[in-house]
Amino acid sequence: MESLRNHLKHIGIIWYREVLRYWRDKARIVGSIAMPFFFLVIFGSGLSSSIGSMAGGAAEMGLDFKKFMFPGIIGMTTLFTSMFSGLSVVRDKEYGFLKEILVSPADRVAVAAGKILGGSTVTMFQATLIFIFAPFVGISLSALMLLKIWGIIFIGAILFTGLGTYVGSRLSSTEGFQMVMNFMIMPMFFMSGAFFPLKDIPNWMAVLVRVNPFAYLTDSMRKVIFSSMGLPAQVMNNLPDYGLGLSLFGNPVKLWIDLTIVATLALITGSIAVYSFNHMD
Amino acid sequence: MSKIISVKNLVKDFGDLRAVDGISFEVEEGEIFGFLGPNGAGKSTTIKMMTALLRPTEGNIWIDGVDVCSNPKAIRSKIGLVFQSSSLDDRLTGWENLKFHGILYNMDSDLIERRVEDLSTNVGLKDRLGDPVKNYSGGMKRRLELIRGLLHHPHVLFLDEPTIGLDPQTRRHIWEYIIDLEENEDISIFLTTHYMDEVEIARRAAIIDEGKIISLDKVETLKKNLGGDIIVLSTTDVEHSKAEIKEKFDLDVEQVDSQLKIAVDHGDEFIPDLLSSLSDKVTSINLREPTMDDVFLDLTGKEIRDSGPEKTPVMKRGH
Ligand SMILES: Nc1ncnc2c1ncn2[C@@H]1O[C@H](COP(=O)(O)OP(=O)(O)O)[C@@H](O)[C@H]1O
Ligand SMILES: [Mg+2]
Numbered sequence: 165m166e167s168l169r170n171h172l173k174h175i176g177i178i179w180y181r182e183v184l185r186y187w188r189d190k191a192r193i194v195g196s197i198a199m200p201f202f203f204l205v206i207f208g209s210g211l212s213s214s215i216g217s218m219a220g221g222a223a224e225m226g227l228d229f230k231k232f233m234f235p236g237i238i239g240m241t242t243l244f245t246s247m248f249s250g251l252s253v254v255r256d257k258e259y260g261f262l263k264e265i266l267v268s269p270a271d272r273v274a275v276a277a278g279k280i281l282g283g284s285t286v287t288m289f290q291a292t293l294i295f296i297f298a299p300f301v302g303i304s305l306s307a308l309m310l311l312k313i314w315g316i317i318f319i320g321a322i323l324f325t326g327l328g329t330y331v332g333s334r335l336s337s338t339e340g341f342q343m344v345m346n347f348m349i350m351p352m353f354f355m356s357g358a359f360f361p362l363k364d365i366p367n368w369m370a371v372l373v374r375v376n377p378f379a380y381l382t383d384s385m386r387k388v389i390f391s392s393m394g395l396p397a398q399v400m401n402n403l404p405d406y407g408l409g410l411s412l413f414g415n416p417v418k419l420w421i422d423l424t425i426v427a428t429l430a431l432i433t434g435s436i437a438v439y440s441f442n443h444m445d
Numbered sequence: 446m447s448k449i450i451s452v453k454n455l456v457k458d459f460g461d462l463r464a465v466d467g468i469s470f471e472v473e474e475g476e477i478f479g480f481l482g483p484n485g486a487g488k489s490t491t492i493k494m495m496t497a498l499l500r501p502t503e504g505n506i507w508i509d510g511v512d513v514c515s516n517p518k519a520i521r522s523k524i525g526l527v528f529q530s531s532s533l534d535d536r537l538t539g540w541e542n543l544k545f546h547g548i549l550y551n552m553d554s555d556l557i558e559r560r561v562e563d564l565s566t567n568v569g570l571k572d573r574l575g576d577p578v579k580n581y582s583g584g585m586k587r588r589l590e591l592i593r594g595l596l597h598h599p600h601v602l603f604l605d606e607p608t609i610g611l612d613p614q615t616r617r618h619i620w621e622y623i624i625d626l627e628e629n630e631d632i633s634i635f636l637t638t639h640y641m642d643e644v645e646i647a648r649r650a651a652i653i654d655e656g657k658i659i660s661l662d663k664v665e666t667l668k669k670n671l672g673g674d675i676i677v678l679s680t681t682d683v684e685h686s687k688a689e690i691k692e693k694f695d696l697d698v699e700q701v702d703s704q705l706k707i708a709v710d711h712g713d714e715f716i717p718d719l720l721s722s723l724s725d726k727v728t729s730i731n732l733r734e735p736t737m738d739d740v741f742l743d744l745t746g747k748e749i750r751d752s753g754p755e756k757t758p759v760m761k762r763g764h
Pocket of ligand 1: 459462483484489
């Protein structure tokens with residue numbers, strides 16, 4: 165159908181512009197691996213020995229803090245990059261380019277989809293870059309693991325790019341956007357188990373963790389990466405007991421449940437972003 | 446001539462502020478239509494409503510037979526737009542900006558390339574299309590926006606203050622190009638400006654102030670209504686001369702600062718009479734055709750402030 169072809173072309177060109185702008189910004193690419201690097205070096209090396217007491221008995225099984233943190237850092241990169249990709253909408257407003265897009269025949273749905281896919285592509289690229297630290301952490305990569313992780317990053321990226329794009333479509337200043345983002349990202353980040361094992365945490369925090377979308381994303385990444393590390397089945401099947409995984413109603417959360425939750429939320433935030441674009445002046 | 450744009454009783458409220466207050470006008474196919482008014486008069490708001498970027502509070506707009514308010518999608522590809530403030534992506538090259546536009550407007554690659562080649566040659570940007578827009582001068586950015594607005598062969602081109610902030614030479618180039626378009630392309634142009642000299646490239650113009658059209662006519666007629674020529678003079682005793690001219694010639698004399706302004710037919714023949722009948726010494730005298738400044742002053746009793754580069758020579762239309 166002619167019009168479907170046009171919609172796809174519109175999505176494609178908007179996606180391409182996002183990716184091109186990212187690619188031309190070499191400082192941003194380099195800067196994006198600096199923070200995970202420092203996190204791994206400082207926290208990973210400094211706190212390596214404390215993982216033993218934090219995640220009772222896990223240390224003897226070959227798990228140190230760097231390995232524990234690695235999936236969390238991939239998750240962190242996914243969260244930050246995709247949420248902040250909503251900034252491109254605000255920037256387009258500030259620089260006037262959004263007007264050029266909005267007066268064009270392109271459907272708003274295609275515009276929002278192109279933006280979300282563009283932000284997600286950039287997120288996948290940035291998150292993949294983190295794998296250059298894998299040897300340093302002592303994690304061996306396999307094609308299968310990478311494929312699974314990419315799938316997870318993609319779904320997570322849609323979720324948080326959708327959210328970021330929605331916020332971006334509602335705000336008109338870069339400063340305002342950054343404020344709101346920090347306000348949204350920080351609680352999600354700290355209440356997720358990405359940075360410390362979820363063992364012996366207060367009840368209120370346990371509740372917050374379970375309503376935090378990012379916790380499920382981190383959980384799914386940890387499951388995939390840990391399972392490729394050859395941890396004993398006894399640990400893998402009881403991750404919550406070691407503070408290394410989520411449980412719901414007393415049962416360990418299965419990978420497919422994590423992914424169903426993340427994918428459902430991705431569908432919701434993506435739709436909200438599209439709706440908001442459709443109703444933007 | 447048929448009407449390409451027809452606007453009826455258009456109103457736009459922003460809260461308590463009525464930015465556009467019941468305006469109606471028509472633009473004929475193939476003409477340049479000007480919208481002249483000071484800052485805040487409601488020009489950009491009118492353009493935004495005509496291009497379906499803003500919903501009118503009241504009123505109707507038809508462009509090329511399409512009701513813009515009920516069918517905004519149908520006019521998107523029929524119109525081209527150059528905004529008052531830049532709307533380029535300055536991290537991309539000129540060519541990338543144009544290509545992006547062409548694809549959004551459903552043009553195929555061959556057509557985009559041919560059209561870009563033609564248009565960029567005409568405005569002298571061809572050799573610079575590969576440079577990032579952030580390295581462009583203000584004039585180059587404007588030219589790029591202008592050809593981008595034309596890329597998809599729109600029936601109507603909207604230009605919101607097309608030469609704002611540009612140097613006189615660049616302004617003249619852009620005017621020449623716009624006049625060329627009217628002559629050589631199958632296009633109608635709606636142009637807003639707060640520069641008096643700029644509206645003279647239009648065939649007809651509406652003068653807008655505080656959201657209302659206070660006059661609409663051919664630019665020539667608007668000027669002619671003032672009475673042919675304008676004579677501006679200063680004398681050693683301005684007050685006395687003013688009274689003297691009123692008494693002897695029965696003419697309206699306006700005093701602007703320390704100068705007197707008279708509108709007369711055949712000013713060249715009138716000057717000798719005037720000089721020989723004034724008892725005060727004339728220290729300077731100047732004869733010129735009326736400008737839109739005079740029109741505006743005449744209609745509203747106030748001058749347009751900030752009318753830009755003062756000494757830009759007025760362009761004359763060829764007809
Ligand atoms: N989005 C808006 N919200 C509130 N007021 C606005 C908005 N846009 C324009 N205005 C006001 O409407 C009036 C007309 O503005 P505008 O159409 O931009 O004038 P012009 O283009 O003739 O300079 C001004 O008083 C301006 O402050
Ligand atoms: Mg304006």
